[in-house]
Amino acid sequence: MTIGVLAVQGDVREHxxxxxxxxxxxxxxxxxxxxxxxxxxxxxxxxxxAMWRLMTATGLxxxxxxxxxxxxxxxxxxxxxxxxxxxxxxxxETFLGVLDVAVERNATGRQVDSFEALVTANGLGELPAVFIxxxxxxxxxxxxxxxxxxxxEPVLVKQGPLLAASFHPELTGDTRxxxxxxxxxxxxxxxxxx
Amino acid sequence: MDKGTYxxxxxxxxxxxxxxxxDVTTADQARIxxxxxxxxxxxxxxVPADIRAQGGVARxxxxxxxxxxxxxxxxxVMAKVRIGHIAEARILEALGVDFIDESEVLTPADPFxxxxxxxxxxxxxxxxxxxxxxxxxxxxxxxMIRTKGEAGTGNVIEAxxxxxxxxxxxxxxxxxxxxxxxxxxxEIGAPVEILELIQEHGRLPVxxxxxxxxxxxxxxxxxxxxxxxxxxxxxxxxxxxxxxxRAKAIVVACTHYDDPQVLAEVATGLGxxxxxxxxEAIPETELMQHR
Numbered sequence: 308m309t310i311g312v313l314a315v316q317g318d319v320r321e322h323x324x325x326x327x328x329x330x331x332x333x334x335x336x337x338x339x340x341x342x343x344x345x346x347x348x349x350x351x352x353x354x355x356x357a358m359w360r361l362m363t364a365t366g367l368x369x370x371x372x373x374x375x376x377x378x379x380x381x382x383x384x385x386x387x388x389x390x391x392x393x394x395x396x397x398x399x400e401t402f403l404g405v406l407d408v409a410v411e412r413n414a415t416g417r418q419v420d421s422f423e424a425l426v427t428a429n430g431l432g433e434l435p436a437v438f439i440x441x442x443x444x445x446x447x448x449x450x451x452x453x454x455x456x457x458x459x460e461p462v463l464v465k466q467g468p469l470l471a472a473s474f475h476p477e478l479t480g481d482t483r484x485x486x487x488x489x490x491x492x493x494x495x496x497x498x499x500x501x
Numbered sequence: 502m503d504k505g506t507y508x509x510x511x512x513x514x515x516x517x518x519x520x521x522x523x524d525v526t527t528a529d530q531a532r533i534x535x536x537x538x539x540x541x542x543x544x545x546x547x548v549p550a551d552i553r554a555q556g557g558v559a560r561x562x563x564x565x566x567x568x569x570x571x572x573x574x575x576x577x578v579m580a581k582v583r584i585g586h587i588a589e590a591r592i593l594e595a596l597g598v599d600f601i602d603e604s605e606v607l608t609p610a611d612p613f614x615x616x617x618x619x620x621x622x623x624x625x626x627x628x629x630x631x632x633x634x635x636x637x638x639x640x641x642x643x644x645m646i647r648t649k650g651e652a653g654t655g656n657v658i659e660a661x662x663x664x665x666x667x668x669x670x671x672x673x674x675x676x677x678x679x680x681x682x683x684x685x686x687x688e689i690g691a692p693v694e695i696l697e698l699i700q701e702h703g704r705l706p707v708x709x710x711x712x713x714x715x716x717x718x719x720x721x722x723x724x725x726x727x728x729x730x731x732x733x734x735x736x737x738x739x740x741x742x743x744x745x746x747r748a749k750a751i752v753v754a755c756t757h758y759d760d761p762q763v764l765a766e767v768a769t770g771l772g773x774x775x776x777x778x779x780x781e782a783i784p785e786t787e788l789m790q791h792r
């Protein structure tokens with residue numbers, strides 16, 4: 308099994324390290340041809356606008372969208388969730404637009420308001436979570452399940468082969484969310500490069 | 502809910518990796534930087550090249566300026582304080598600046614100490630020329646390091662010098678036993694516990710960007726090839742002929758630094774780069790890196 312990590316910008320290394328700890332081969336994805344043969348792709352934390360500019364500069368944006376629409380499992384953390392979202396309530400663009408949620412960018416405000424907290428997740432128990440200028444999920448489509456919550460707010464959501472967290476499981480050393488994603492990649496139907 | 506923890510600070514810095522942080526002096530420049538794909542902007546009154554040319558005491562930017570830039574963009578906004586200027590830092594923290602650069606580009610305020618950064622919720626980035634400086638700043642609570650280079654010169658040689666030196670010193674640590682490590686710590690003025698961390702991981706425990714003299718996409722790629730996590734570009738963008746195009750090119754070069762085809766493409770037709778200064782032409786007392 309090989310899982311790609313979008314590697315145009317962001318905390319790529321932390322995701323690759325987490326995959327390695329779980330015995331899964333990780334591959335940095337910088338160009339469209341790096342997608343071939345992947346069993347899943349992680350969209351890491353970073354700056355979503357910067358990542359998107361870099362993805363569109365090389366045709367990677369379209370290639371990733373096509374792959375996800377063809378069934379490639381994807382997991383976005385923080386900026387990665389924003390890339391996946393169908394709508395961004397406070398930004399004029401939509402990026403990949405494949406996950407049926409509306410998110411608000413930088414919903415927790417500036418960096419001084421970034422925080423750590425425990426998140427309660429279905430089937431995973433309590434997870435230590437780091438929220439950094441985190442997005443908030445404002446609307447959830449009918450096909451999307453909120454797996455994890457902070458108070459009442461959904462912070463970990465799943466829609467078929469798509470998983471997204473508004474926090475950074477890759478920063479904590481707790482591997483349970485990644486394990487869940489790896490399971491989703493195992494179960495997934497083999498997808499075809501469209 | 503814990504705010505301002507070290508993990509929240511260093512974790513934020515991890516999100517900048519692979520990216521470009523651009524100096525801006527107006528809201529318009531900030532928007533150009535965001536549109537080009539900058540991961541953050543550094544809000545300034547004057548870019549380093551102008552500070553160098555105009556002389557005088559360089560201080561924290563006017564809060565009005567910082568607010569204008571915060572209102573203009575959605576990406577993080579950084580700002581600089583003078584070395585050791587605790588009050589300027591408290592003001593920037595109150596303004597909700599996302600990261601503070603305790604910077605040698607401004608005129609130092611404290612001849613004895615840097616800021617004790619542990620007492621702040623806002624994270625700090627600090628400059629270094631070598632491992633000793635890097636580890637002292639980390640001991641003071643810096644959540645991110647950047648090599649200093651020589652700001653405002655458009656000349657990359659000092660950035661390269663500092664990155665090479667840092668790499669060489671980190672490599673030397675690898676073969677040392679504990680006694681040697683303690684002696685080495687004394688020699689370079691580095692706290693031993695932090696040296697041990699670096700020895701264990703083979704790298705600094707925080708994100709390290711390059712800064713000071715980066716003016717072209719090739720410069721950015723060079724610094725990435727030398728192992729930095731990303732770059733700060735100060736005067737290099739808005740002192741060039743076509744800032745928009747150059748900003749985009751540097752962003753792409755920073756990501757695709759190991760792909761010469763992409764570099765050749767983005768380096769094409771950018772117009773004049775900023776005029777540079779040979780380091781030998783700068784009097785020793787005017788070098789910012791010694792601050």
